[in-house]
Structures are given as C-alpha cells and as structure tokens.
Amino acid sequence: MGSSGVARLQGLFAVYKPPGLKWLHLRETVELQLLKGLNAGKPRAPEQRVRFLLGPVEGSEEKKLTLTATSVPTLTTHRLMRGPAFTSLKIGVGHRLDVQASGVLVLGVGHGCRLLTYMYHAHLTKDYTVRGLLGKATDDFCEDGRLVEKTIYGHVTREKLDRILAVIQGSHQKALVTYSNLDLKSQEAYEMAVQGTIRPMNKSPMLITGIRCLYFAPPEFLIEVQCMHETQQQLRKLVHEIGLELKTTAVCMQVRRTRDGLFTLDDALLRTQWNLHSIQDAIQTAAPRVAAELERNLRWGNQQLPCTGQPHNSKGPISTLEVESHSGH
Incomplete structure (x- = not known):
C-alpha cells in the first residue's frame, strides 16, 4: 500500500465544499483521511539482522554456554518504534x-x-x-x-x-x-x-x-x-x-x-x-x-x-x- 498508494495519489480531484466550512479546514480534513488510509495498510515485516546470542549447548548435559548465530528483528525499523510511515502530504x-x-x-x-x-x-x-x-x-x-x-x-x-x-x-x-x-x-x-x-x-x-x-x-x-x-x-x-x-x-x-x-x-x-x-x-x-x-x-x-x-x-x-x-x- 505504501509506495503504490502514494503513486496513485498524484493528480487532481474535486470535492464538494459545504457552506460554513473553511477551505483550509477542508484541506486538513482530506489530508488527515488520506494519511489515515495510507498508514492503515499492512506494515512491512521488520528488517532482520544476525546476532550472536549466548546460550547453553544443545544436547549437552554440561552447563556450558556458547554463542549461536540467530536472526532477530531490527527494532529501529519496527512500526511501534518508528511511528506512522506517512506523516504529511503535499x-x-x-x-x-x-x-x-x-x-x-x-x-x-x-x-x-x-x-x-x-x-x-x-x-x-x-x-x-x-x-x-x-x-x-x-x-x-x-x-x-x-x-x-x-x-x-x-x-x-x-x-x-x-x-x-x-x-x-x-x-x-x-x-x-x-x-x-x-x-x-x-x-x-x-x-x-x-x-x-x-x-x-x-x-x-x-x-x-x-x-x-x-x-x-x-x-x-x-x-x-x-x-x-x-x-x-x-x-x-x-x-x-x-x-x-x-x-x-x-x-x-x-x-x-x-x-x-x-x-x-x-x-x-x-x-x-x-x-x-x-x-x-x-x-x-x-x-x-x-x-x-x-x-x-x-x-x-x-x-x-x-x-x-x-x-x-x-x-x-x-x-x-x-x-x-x-x-x-
């Protein structure tokens, strides 16, 4: 939805303005609704990176620890950390x-x-x-x-x-x-x-x-x-x-x-x-x-x-x- 949604938003359209509503408030309302729609799409899966995590050796009864390569999500790109993908529109x-x-x-x-x-x-x-x-x-x-x-x-x-x-x-x-x-x-x-x-x-x-x-x-x-x-x-x-x-x-x-x-x-x-x-x-x-x-x-x-x-x-x-x-x- 992200890039494709924005691409289909390039151009002109018309709305019906009711009496009593300022054009600036109308524009802000339209922008809010568009941002809401763009950000409502399914978010991309967070990027993964390899981390070496310390843990016990599998299948061993001895209490030894070893480093294991593990794929974990990058929290800096997570939606809850990054916030909305779209915050403003022209x-x-x-x-x-x-x-x-x-x-x-x-x-x-x-x-x-x-x-x-x-x-x-x-x-x-x-x-x-x-x-x-x-x-x-x-x-x-x-x-x-x-x-x-x-x-x-x-x-x-x-x-x-x-x-x-x-x-x-x-x-x-x-x-x-x-x-x-x-x-x-x-x-x-x-x-x-x-x-x-x-x-x-x-x-x-x-x-x-x-x-x-x-x-x-x-x-x-x-x-x-x-x-x-x-x-x-x-x-x-x-x-x-x-x-x-x-x-x-x-x-x-x-x-x-x-x-x-x-x-x-x-x-x-x-x-x-x-x-x-x-x-x-x-x-x-x-x-x-x-x-x-x-x-x-x-x-x-x-x-x-x-x-x-x-x-x-x-x-x-x-x-x-x-x-x-x-x-x-």
Missing part, C-alpha cells in the same frame, strides 16, 4: 471558495499541485448558481448582513431581469475581447471565437462569459453565471447591482459553484467519500481529461506550460456592471 487547493460559498473545489496531491498552476494559466471558466432576494439591501450584500434599506419590488418582471442580464453579458464580452489582446480581423481570433477559447492573456477584473435566469418567483430569483477571475464576494455584489438596475434592491442568499474548468458536480466527492480509495479512483479517472483539457486551452496564444507559481484568485471588488470602463487599464 496537497494544494485550486480556485478557493469562501466560508459562505459551496460547491466544486479542486484539490491537487503531489505533482497535482503543479497542475493547479497550469489550470490558472489556462484561464478556464467556472459556473455558479447565485440565488437572490429582492426588496432589501445589506452592508455586505448577504441576506444575513446588517439591513441598510428595504424597498418595493412589485414592478420587477422576468422580462426586465432578462434584459438587465443581457446588458451585463454584452459589456463583459466586449471586455473579454479587449483583455485577450486579439486582432479581431485575424484568422486566429475567428478560430478562437468559434471554438470558444477566447481568454484574457493576463490578470483582469471578473469577466462574465454567460449569464441567464433559471428561476424567477419574486422576491426570489436564481441566476446561472459563467465567469473567470471572480471572487464569491463579487458575485454577491453582482446581485446587489442587478437590484439597483431593476430600480429596487437585492441581496444574495446563496453562491454555489457547479463547475470549475472540467470538474463538475458529478465529479465532486461528498464528505462521506473523502477517503483514500475514493480519492485515488477520482484522480485516476480525471487524469486523461485533465491532460487533454490543459493541452487544448494552453495551446492558443503559443503559451508555454509554466513550471512554478501558485493558483491565483482575483481580489478586490469591482463593479460587474462597469467592466467595460476598466478595459483600457
């Missing part, structure tokens, strides 16, 4: 989720930590479902924040919401082209647009590649957001700004990530599956998909696979309705 966390958010969280073990960096440089999009509540505003854009204002929302319709979402998507698509540094008249730009692989070349504000309403029953509504370089707080602010555009107010009730790159909810391991065998199987299943996806997305723009670096999260809220005004920065 586990990295990809695009993080804050305490209140839930959904797909990608982790890397061993050389999978380097793959997390490759995922960042590939600028893969992520999907979220964001639940909003019309009629009130809070200081932190969350439903349980300090109440700032209450407003009426009877005039809000599904058509008005869809119109606002279309405006948001249009402005962000223009910003996406700007940050990609592409010549719109080139063949490369045309091919990338057809394949849907237009990505920003460097850091950028949050960019929304798609947004639509999934459910509308005032005061509640549910939207699906496809984006990159986002934080969950920026998505909550997006709900607030949508409320303002609708001539009312709105707060965010839930932020749930349903996809991170090639990993979806179907790939995410539940809490009861955070064990050695389930994670090993998840890594082995995802490995060919990870290689194909990274190669496809890193090929455009003649990017080279990076060797160092850490996964990046865009920080600092920026108005999601005003991305176009930042495109010249």
Whole structure:
C-alpha cells in the first residue's frame, strides 16, 4: 500500500465544499483521511539482522554456554518504534471558495499541485448558481448582513431581469475581447471565437462569459453565471447591482459553484467519500481529461506550460456592471 498508494495519489480531484466550512479546514480534513488510509495498510515485516546470542549447548548435559548465530528483528525499523510511515502530504487547493460559498473545489496531491498552476494559466471558466432576494439591501450584500434599506419590488418582471442580464453579458464580452489582446480581423481570433477559447492573456477584473435566469418567483430569483477571475464576494455584489438596475434592491442568499474548468458536480466527492480509495479512483479517472483539457486551452496564444507559481484568485471588488470602463487599464 505504501509506495503504490502514494503513486496513485498524484493528480487532481474535486470535492464538494459545504457552506460554513473553511477551505483550509477542508484541506486538513482530506489530508488527515488520506494519511489515515495510507498508514492503515499492512506494515512491512521488520528488517532482520544476525546476532550472536549466548546460550547453553544443545544436547549437552554440561552447563556450558556458547554463542549461536540467530536472526532477530531490527527494532529501529519496527512500526511501534518508528511511528506512522506517512506523516504529511503535499496537497494544494485550486480556485478557493469562501466560508459562505459551496460547491466544486479542486484539490491537487503531489505533482497535482503543479497542475493547479497550469489550470490558472489556462484561464478556464467556472459556473455558479447565485440565488437572490429582492426588496432589501445589506452592508455586505448577504441576506444575513446588517439591513441598510428595504424597498418595493412589485414592478420587477422576468422580462426586465432578462434584459438587465443581457446588458451585463454584452459589456463583459466586449471586455473579454479587449483583455485577450486579439486582432479581431485575424484568422486566429475567428478560430478562437468559434471554438470558444477566447481568454484574457493576463490578470483582469471578473469577466462574465454567460449569464441567464433559471428561476424567477419574486422576491426570489436564481441566476446561472459563467465567469473567470471572480471572487464569491463579487458575485454577491453582482446581485446587489442587478437590484439597483431593476430600480429596487437585492441581496444574495446563496453562491454555489457547479463547475470549475472540467470538474463538475458529478465529479465532486461528498464528505462521506473523502477517503483514500475514493480519492485515488477520482484522480485516476480525471487524469486523461485533465491532460487533454490543459493541452487544448494552453495551446492558443503559443503559451508555454509554466513550471512554478501558485493558483491565483482575483481580489478586490469591482463593479460587474462597469467592466467595460476598466478595459483600457
């Protein structure tokens, strides 16, 4: 189990992070469960060494002692003396989720930590479902924040919401082209647009590649957001700004990530599956998909696979309705 078990742990896998749990605590829990599984295997037999032990001569009635070559275990390598064979693992966390958010969280073990960096440089999009509540505003854009204002929302319709979402998507698509540094008249730009692989070349504000309403029953509504370089707080602010555009107010009730790159909810391991065998199987299943996806997305723009670096999260809220005004920065 020792070396073979660790070898099957080299790669990426996804877990489902519940709300209220810090990503750091989740990572520590996963590491603890993996170490528990690795150390639970049958230990190797202790090494043997030859010792000359003093004892009576066999078959002799005389009380004479002699040295006899005897094989005895080396206690320095015994499990009870040495302790657990595995005490730590290199586990990295990809695009993080804050305490209140839930959904797909990608982790890397061993050389999978380097793959997390490759995922960042590939600028893969992520999907979220964001639940909003019309009629009130809070200081932190969350439903349980300090109440700032209450407003009426009877005039809000599904058509008005869809119109606002279309405006948001249009402005962000223009910003996406700007940050990609592409010549719109080139063949490369045309091919990338057809394949849907237009990505920003460097850091950028949050960019929304798609947004639509999934459910509308005032005061509640549910939207699906496809984006990159986002934080969950920026998505909550997006709900607030949508409320303002609708001539009312709105707060965010839930932020749930349903996809991170090639990993979806179907790939995410539940809490009861955070064990050695389930994670090993998840890594082995995802490995060919990870290689194909990274190669496809890193090929455009003649990017080279990076060797160092850490996964990046865009920080600092920026108005999601005003991305176009930042495109010249």
